[in-house]
Amino acid sequence: MTKSELIMRIGELNPHLFHRDVERIVTTIFDEISAALARGDRVELRGFGAFSVKQRDARLGRNPRTGDSVSVASKVIPFFKTGKQLRERLNGGEV
Incomplete structure (x- = not known):
């Protein structure tokens, strides 16, 4: 949607x-x-889930095309964890 x-x-x-x-x-x-x-x-919507942010540390990655090592900076990423009622509803349980 x-x-x-x-x-x-x-x-x-x-x-x-x-x-x-x-x-x-x-x-x-x-x-x-x-x-x-x-x-x-953190944003929590009861029965639906919770949005939060997670810190990803800097790391050494690889360029898939050339195979060269590439430095990847640290960054903040959004994270979503489903709520219990949503999980039950998606898995056929009664809500």
Whole structure:
């Protein structure tokens, strides 16, 4: 599902809301999650999962084309861990 599909689906389920309002709500939620992760905070959505950031240390990698050693800088990456209810739902359990 893309962001625009999500906006359309929420709009269909809530006909009393204008499309521009639904779009603003979805964009605001995504922006707030992104901002929290950029600050290094953890974002937990109960029953769905938790977003966090993890630090990857600098390392020595390889260029797959040439086989030469390449220095890879340390970086911060987003990480998502599914919640228990989502895992159960995906694996056929009742929620």
